[in-house]
Amino acid sequence: MFLNKVLVSLEEALMSTLADYGRMLLGRRCTCKEKPGLAGTPIHYTDHVSGWKVDGIENRQELTVVCPKCGFLWSFAILGIAGKATLEERRAEEKRRFYSK
Numbered sequence: 001m002f003l004n005k006v007l008v009s010l011e012e013a014l015m016s017t018l019a020d021y022g023r024m025l026l027g028r029r030c031t032c033k034e035k036p037g038l039a040g041t042p043i044h045y046t047d048h049v050s051g052w053k054v055d056g057i058e059n060r061q062e063l064t065v066v067c068p069k070c071g072f073l074w075s076f077a078i079l080g081i082a083g084k085a086t087l088e089e090r091r092a093e094e095k096r097r098f099y100s101k
């Protein structure tokens with residue numbers, strides 16, 4: 001039980017903020033004609049059980065950015081940014097959200 005609490009605290013300490021996720025966009029570009037960089041574009045986030053953990057937000061979030069040139073909606077999954085829930089993590093999130101209250 002104690003170890004469980006320590007691990008949860010460590011996970012919280014390592015949790016990424018939206019600013020951290022913004023830095024993960026450095027070097028990533030849209031594939032449209034002008035190939036603009038995606039870093040610095042606003043990150044859109046919405047509740048999703050398979051999403052990323054974000055510091056300061058209780059539920060996992062789906063993270064996306066919009067190309068400033070062509071408007072394509074890029075999901076962080078397609079961009080290959082780590083942190084999307086594994087199947088096991090998704091099940092834990094579903095359990096926490098829907099079955100433990």
Ligand SMILES: [Zn+2]
Pocket residue numbers: 030031032033035036067068069070071072
């Ligand atoms: Zn584009």
